[in-house]
Amino acid sequence: MSLPSVTADQIRARVSVKDAVEALDAALQTGFDPATSPARSNVPLTHGSLLLMPAEAGRFVGVKIASVAPDNPAAGLPKIQGTYLLMSAATLEPLAVLDGAALTEIRTPALSALGVRYLAREDAPLRVTLFGTGPQAFGHMAAVASVREIGRVAVVGRTPEKSDEMASRLVGVGFDAYASTSSESVPDADLVLCCTSAARPLFRGGTVRDDAVVVAMGSHEPDVREVDTALVERSTVYVEDVDTALREAGDIVMALGEGGVTADDLRTLRSLVLDGPARPVDGRRGPALYKTVGMGWEDLVVAALAYRS
Incomplete structure (x- = not known):
């Protein structure tokens, strides 16, 4: 399966920080309770760790996978990198892969x-x-x-x-x-x-x-x-x-x-x-x-x- 990929530049072009504020506000105003959101998982690895952040709200479910590699900056690489998989809440069908770092940068x-x-x-x-x-x-x-x-x-x-x-x-x-x-x-x-x-x-x-x-x-x-x-x-x-x-x-x-x-x-x-x-x-x-x-x-x-x- 070939999934649509939303790049960091596309995310920044499509979603302003003001849009994101309004969307977070609307989610809470319309009944979403953060207490129902699954806990973050931290998976230790040889050269760092993975952070897994799943969630379900409304029509969508998704998970962000963020990698934390402490030695990366010395090699000229980002310490934290990430990918987001977005899915349909009704069918769990994968819908798109998005740049996780850009999402974090905005949200x-x-x-x-x-x-x-x-x-x-x-x-x-x-x-x-x-x-x-x-x-x-x-x-x-x-x-x-x-x-x-x-x-x-x-x-x-x-x-x-x-x-x-x-x-x-x-x-x-x-x-x-x-x-x-x-x-x-x-x-x-x-x-x-x-x-x-x-x-x-x-x-x-x-x-x-x-x-x-x-x-x-x-x-x-x-x-x-x-x-x-x-x-x-x-x-x-x-x-x-x-x-x-x-x-x-x-x-x-x-x-x-x-x-x-x-x-x-x-x-x-x-x-x-x-x-x-x-x-x-x-x-x-x-x-x-x-x-x-x-x-x-x-x-x-x-x-x-x-x-x-």
Whole structure:
């Protein structure tokens, strides 16, 4: 059987990040529950691992197969590569093969922007602190700009050179961005975007304003985190799915282990979309923390959108 193949360039041409935000929103609005999505499988291999992410929603089922090869960058190859197989939910007939990396490139910032749409202030341009200088950091700025007006952007990278480079890229596409050498901009930020591979907290949680929003999307491992327990225990915490967060979200898992929160403190993205932001508990007000790890249903929604287009 010869299946249609949708390339990375075709996916980018067919699906804008704004389209992806709307599609994810619509899936939740029309009844999809992420709690029903199968768990991600991690298969160890000699030279890395395979991540298998199956999902079913509406008329489609699919699975993303992502390979993680830590030694690849030294050979000039991508560390993470991926392929997506899209099928009919009714017959399980294969319909198309899509570039998995391009799907991830679009759905991850779109997922973050969906949370920002429901959590961030609308009465003024958002002052942003952006941690990260890679493709996801750049993509997140475009995604957030599709749902909110953006003001000044402070870019915090691992080195001054990387911060300067990312700030220049953002200025080149119309953002008012500048390089920052530390987390000094966090106390003034309306929105803090954590788009890194950091294993330890990027800033002190006590420095975030009570009315700010923090998005942490950089990890899906239980022993890695971008934010500290102080922020988690101060915040109203939103996750894609509680069970998934308790397996994979190190920011949450480690805070639970330190007594900062309990599983009952976690709210879901679905409840945010359907019911709006949760009211402060016992009159307490603090930041909104939106922690994502990436789930198979999100890839499926974007893959189906690219296929239908």
